Amino acid sequence: MPQLSQLAETYASQIFWLLAIFGLVFFVIGRGMVPKVMDTVTTRDQQIQQDLTAAEAARTKADEEEEAWRKRENDNRAQSQALINQARVAAAEQVAARLEVAQAGFDEKIADAEAQIAAARLAATAEIEAVASDAAQDIVERVAGMHIAPQTASAAVKEVMIHG
Amino acid sequence: MAAEAGKVDPMHQFTIEPLFGSNNWEIAGFNIAFTNSALWMAIAAAALWLFMIGGMKRQLVPNRWQMAVETFTGFIDDTLQANIGKEGRKYVPYIFSLFMFILFANLMGLLPLPLAIVGVHPFTFTSHFTVTGILALLTFLIVLVVGFWKHGLHFFSLFVPHGTPMLMIPLIFVVELFSFLVRPFSLALRLFVAMMAGHVLLEILASFIVDSANAGAGWGLVIGIPIMVLMLAISALEILVAGIQAYVFALLSTLYINDAENLH
Numbered sequence: 001m002p003q004l005s006q007l008a009e010t011y012a013s014q015i016f017w018l019l020a021i022f023g024l025v026f027f028v029i030g031r032g033m034v035p036k037v038m039d040t041v042t043t044r045d046q047q048i049q050q051d052l053t054a055a056e057a058a059r060t061k062a063d064e065e066e067e068a069w070r071k072r073e074n075d076n077r078a079q080s081q082a083l084i085n086q087a088r089v090a091a092a093e094q095v096a097a098r099l100e101v102a103q104a105g106f107d108e109k110i111a112d113a114e115a116q117i118a119a120a121r122l123a124a125t126a127e128i129e130a131v132a133s134d135a136a137q138d139i140v141e142r143v144a145g146m147h148i149a150p151q152t153a154s155a156a157v158k159e160v161m162i163h164g
Numbered sequence: 165m166a167a168e169a170g171k172v173d174p175m176h177q178f179t180i181e182p183l184f185g186s187n188n189w190e191i192a193g194f195n196i197a198f199t200n201s202a203l204w205m206a207i208a209a210a211a212l213w214l215f216m217i218g219g220m221k222r223q224l225v226p227n228r229w230q231m232a233v234e235t236f237t238g239f240i241d242d243t244l245q246a247n248i249g250k251e252g253r254k255y256v257p258y259i260f261s262l263f264m265f266i267l268f269a270n271l272m273g274l275l276p277l278p279l280a281i282v283g284v285h286p287f288t289f290t291s292h293f294t295v296t297g298i299l300a301l302l303t304f305l306i307v308l309v310v311g312f313w314k315h316g317l318h319f320f321s322l323f324v325p326h327g328t329p330m331l332m333i334p335l336i337f338v339v340e341l342f343s344f345l346v347r348p349f350s351l352a353l354r355l356f357v358a359m360m361a362g363h364v365l366l367e368i369l370a371s372f373i374v375d376s377a378n379a380g381a382g383w384g385l386v387i388g389i390p391i392m393v394l395m396l397a398i399s400a401l402e403i404l405v406a407g408i409q410a411y412v413f414a415l416l417s418t419l420y421i422n423d424a425e426n427l428h
Contacts, residue, residue, distance in 0.1 A: 018295050034260050
């Protein structure tokens with residue numbers, strides 16, 4: 001067993017080189033490199049934590065903004081609805097008023113026209129009477145050779161016209 | 165590897181040989197020859213250094229290598245936090261160095277045949293109790309220094325568990341003190357024995373294959389092939405053991421340091 005049989009001649013060299021090399025490992029790797037590696041991990045963890053927090057905050061903010069936007073939008077919609085209603089009512093009123101005015105005008109015109117028609121009809125009737133009595137006088141004179149008084153002719157015509 | 169002609173000596177693999185004519189290097193009368201053992205310590209350290217280089221890119225989004233390095237540091241960090249608590253963080257450099265150095269030593273000691281063909285034999289320096297003993301003593305010293313530094317003489321209360329009857333205190337104290345003093349030995353022997361046993365077993369099985377083949381082609385097939393399959397399985401097991409023993413060493417060191425930090 002070389003571990004025992006060589007012990008006396010090799011222990012010093014074993015101890016020396018182990019301490020030298022393990023010392024090197026400890027100071028260069030353990031003290032030099034390991035803290036940096038762990039730093040990197042810590043930094044990354046912090047970064048991730050920060051990013052998560054920032055993302056969470058951004059999401060909350062976005063939610064709030066969306067909420068505000070929705071509220072604003074609803075308000076705007078309600079406002080525009082009200083405006084539309086107002087305009088509709090106003091327009092309806094205006095139309096009604098105009099219609100009324102126009103109706104009044106029409107009524108007047110119709111009444112006028114009817115009065116005119118009635119007058120015209122009256123005048124025409126009178127004229128027809130005159131023409132008819134003249135015609136009756138003429139016809140009687142030509143046919144019977146009699147001369148009748150205009151009053152008589154007109155009375156006869158009136159009677160005929162009244163009785164149809 | 166054959167010590168004598170036709171004989172395979174399974175212990176020969178643990179022989180320490182000075183390299184590069186450094187037999188007579190001395191400091192203060194102590195021989196410090198640069199041996200194959202020292203060479204493989206240097207190789208393990210260099211390999212560990214190369215491994216760590218890959219973790220130094222410090223990218224926000226790590227690549228696989230950086231991820232692997234961070235997994236190891238995170239693993240040691242978690243172990244220390246779980247066993248010692250917040251105070252444990254300051255021992256990460258030591259425990260990490262210990263764990264990774266032993267792990268790399270164990271694994272590189274298992275490097276297989278292709279290297280042996282060109283005459284390079286992996287040397288498992290963790291199969292020497294001189295080495296594991298020094299590492300265990302380092303941990304033991306840290307425990308002592310931290311314990312007395314933090315708690316002064318109160319550190320001795322470690323040897324008297326809570327609720328010990330007055331009458332029993334002297335006896336318990338002696339027993340606990342003994343179990344405390346045995347720690348570095350058990351720590352050192354566990355790693356040394358586990359590594360040596362595995363390597364001896366592989367060597368003996370390998371010698372079976374060589375011997376059976378020498379006894380004839382028939383014996384070589386009948387004995388050699390099953391043994392080869394067995395060796396494959398045991399090699400896999402040894403890789404597992406290499407990791408487990410490194411972890412056990414680091415974990416026990418952590419637990420001992422915890423005693424010094426927090427008493428109990």
